[in-house]
Amino acid sequence: MASGARNGGGGLGSRTTAKMDRQQGSTATPKAPAGKPRLSAAGGGAYRRTSSGPLPAAGAGGGRNSSESGVSSRVRVAVRLRPRNAEEQAADADFADCVELQPELKRLKLRKNNWESDTFEFDEVLTEFSSQKRVYEVVAKPVVESVLEGYNGTVMAYGQTGTGKTFTLGRLGDEDTAARGIMVRAMEDILADITPETDTVSLSYLQLYMEMIQDLLDPVNDNIAIVEDPRTGDVSLPGATVVEVRDQKSFMDLLRIGEAHRVAANTKLNTESSRSHAILMVNVRRAVKGRSEMNVSMSAENGHSSSMMDSLRPPIVRKSKLVVVDLAGSERIDKSGSEGHTLEEAKSINLSLSSLGKCINALAESSAHVPVRDSKLTRLLKDSFGGTARTSLVVTIGPSPRHRGETTSTIMFGQRAMKVQNMVKLKEEFDYKSLCRRLDIELDKLIAENERQRKYFDDEIERITAEAQYRVAEAEKECKVSLERMRK
Ligand SMILES: Nc1ncnc2c1ncn2[C@@H]1O[C@H](COP(=O)(O)OP(=O)(O)OP(=O)(O)O)[C@@H](O)[C@H]1O
Numbered sequence: 401m402a403s404g405a406r407n408g409g410g411g412l413g414s415r416t417t418a419k420m421d422r423q424q425g426s427t428a429t430p431k432a433p434a435g436k437p438r439l440s441a442a443g444g445g446a447y448r449r450t451s452s453g454p455l456p457a458a459g460a461g462g463g464r465n466s467s468e469s470g471v472s473s474r475v476r477v478a479v480r481l482r483p484r485n486a487e488e489q490a491a492d493a494d495f496a497d498c499v500e501l502q503p504e505l506k507r508l509k510l511r512k513n514n515w516e517s518d519t520f521e522f523d524e525v526l527t528e529f530s531s532q533k534r535v536y537e538v539v540a541k542p543v544v545e546s547v548l549e550g551y552n553g554t555v556m557a558y559g560q561t562g563t564g565k566t567f568t569l570g571r572l573g574d575e576d577t578a579a580r581g582i583m584v585r586a587m588e589d590i591l592a593d594i595t596p597e598t599d600t601v602s603l604s605y606l607q608l609y610m611e612m613i614q615d616l617l618d619p620v621n622d623n624i625a626i627v628e629d630p631r632t633g634d635v636s637l638p639g640a641t642v643v644e645v646r647d648q649k650s651f652m653d654l655l656r657i658g659e660a661h662r663v664a665a666n667t668k669l670n671t672e673s674s675r676s677h678a679i680l681m682v683n684v685r686r687a688v689k690g691r692s693e694m695n696v697s698m699s700a701e702n703g704h705s706s707s708m709m710d711s712l713r714p715p716i717v718r719k720s721k722l723v724v725v726d727l728a729g730s731e732r733i734d735k736s737g738s739e740g741h742t743l744e745e746a747k748s749i750n751l752s753l754s755s756l757g758k759c760i761n762a763l764a765e766s767s768a769h770v771p772v773r774d775s776k777l778t779r780l781l782k783d784s785f786g787g788t789a790r791t792s793l794v795v796t797i798g799p800s801p802r803h804r805g806e807t808t809s810t811i812m813f814g815q816r817a818m819k820v821q822n823m824v825k826l827k828e829e830f831d832y833k834s835l836c837r838r839l840d841i842e843l844d845k846l847i848a849e850n851e852r853q854r855k856y857f858d859d860e861i862e863r864i865t866a867e868a869q870y871r872v873a874e875a876e877k878e879c880k881v882s883l884e885r886m887r888k
């Protein structure tokens with residue numbers, strides 16, 4: 401994070417502009433890349449698209465809109481209140497919740513005492529009665545739609561330990577389908593929208609534990625490096641397992657494998673406390689139908705036939721990424737009762753969360769320096785905050801007045817995140833690999849045809865030569881006979 405979000409592109413302040421990325425049209429209607437109809441717009445309205453649309457034609461020369469930096473899109477933030485748990489029902493029985501929600505006004509009141517409260521506005525306020533379906537629809541669905549249209553997207557949960565981040569994102573809903581969390585619902589929508597013959601979906605599932613990135617699908621792989629593309633600012637993890645997903649069942653199996661490998665511990669505040677940040681990366685690659693581009697005028701100018709030009713036109717693909725981040729919870733060591741190794745984990749979690757907080761603050765204030773390199777978490781989230789992704793954050797809070805301090809800091813984190821602007825860009829590029837494959841096949845055909853013709857010509861030459869030799873011999877014979885006749 402070298403500078404504020406205003407510079408656009410490259411993520412968390414980087415000044416780099418993605419060469420192959422494409423700017424969203426600023427006023428036109430979004431365009432679905434594949435033949436199927438797009439998912440319907442989410443209810444709730446808080447996550448309206450800022451803009452998107454069909455793209456202007458690419459210029460000649462292969463690169464696509466290299467100078468465009470995208471369209472500004474603010475990070476959307478929802479707050480979700482967890483219902484009182486059994487311990488709170490007993491211990492806080494005589495006390496009111498520390499917050500009062502006004503979902504219709506999208507407001508939350510944080511009680512200071514019996515008379516006073518501070519009021520905060522969010523993009524969406526989700527009460528303790530909000531269903532998982534509604535939470536998905538207002539928090540994640542617009543981001544998933546965006547990913548299907550070719551933009552990067554991030555959905556992240558942030559909050560104190562035990563407030564429902566994993567519940568919101570990672571519930572599999574094995575026993576009760578209504579309990580399915582955002583990861584499961586997002587993949588259902590993605591698989592329902594893609595065209596299996598031309599599009600592919602693949603994923604990696606990782607955890608960031610004690611500043612090490614571990615592959616949740618292959619835990620032996622526990623020191624994965626983050627690689628940044630200096631040209632585009634894109635962050636990737638080439639060492640991670642990437643699995644192609646074709647159906648929901650295989651996706652659920654992968655989630656189960658990942659969940660089994662994720663580090664969790666029983667703490668005073670959460671019996672199943674996540675001790676690592678989990679990151680699900682879903683890569684969506686879609687073919688853009690009926691719009692392979694190349695400067696058509698070249699055909700006329702150079703006098704090439706149109707079929708030849710057709711075969712030189714690279715197809716267009718959209719390569720977008722959905723990142724779902726289930727953070728480990730911040731905790732006050734005295735309250736969570738962490739000791740020994742669990743204490744070390746807590747310190748590492750708190751350290752990475754505090755560096756995330758610093759980056760969010762810097763971006764919110766459009767500060768000249770954003771300390772993105774301070775932790776792996778902030779490096780991983782480079783594209784999500786101040787980058788090119790459409791980002792939706794859900795901040796989870798508990799109702800207990802005993803955790804008012806932690807709830808306040810979570811709310812303040814959410815408020816600052818609402819000020820972060822991303823520069824959303826279409827991840828569209830010419831598919832030169834597939835053009836190469838196509839040209840290879842064409843070339844092979846031409847070589848075979850050439851060989852066939854050469855053989856035909858050689859045979860013809862042989863035949864004509866033989867015929868000529870025969871005729872010459874015949875003529876010589878006739879000449880000899882005539883000469884002999886004349887001599888007589
Ligand atoms: N909205 C909710 N409705 C009902 N139960 C919930 C809700 N949110 C969370 N819970 C329950 O609260 C407990 C803690 O939730 P969860 O593990 O998701 O917290 P977390 O924020 O991921 O915590 P940590 O940071 O420690 O990992 C779980 O038993 C979960 O089932």
Ligand SMILES: [Mg+2]
Nearest residue numbers: 565566673674
């Ligand atoms: Mg958790």
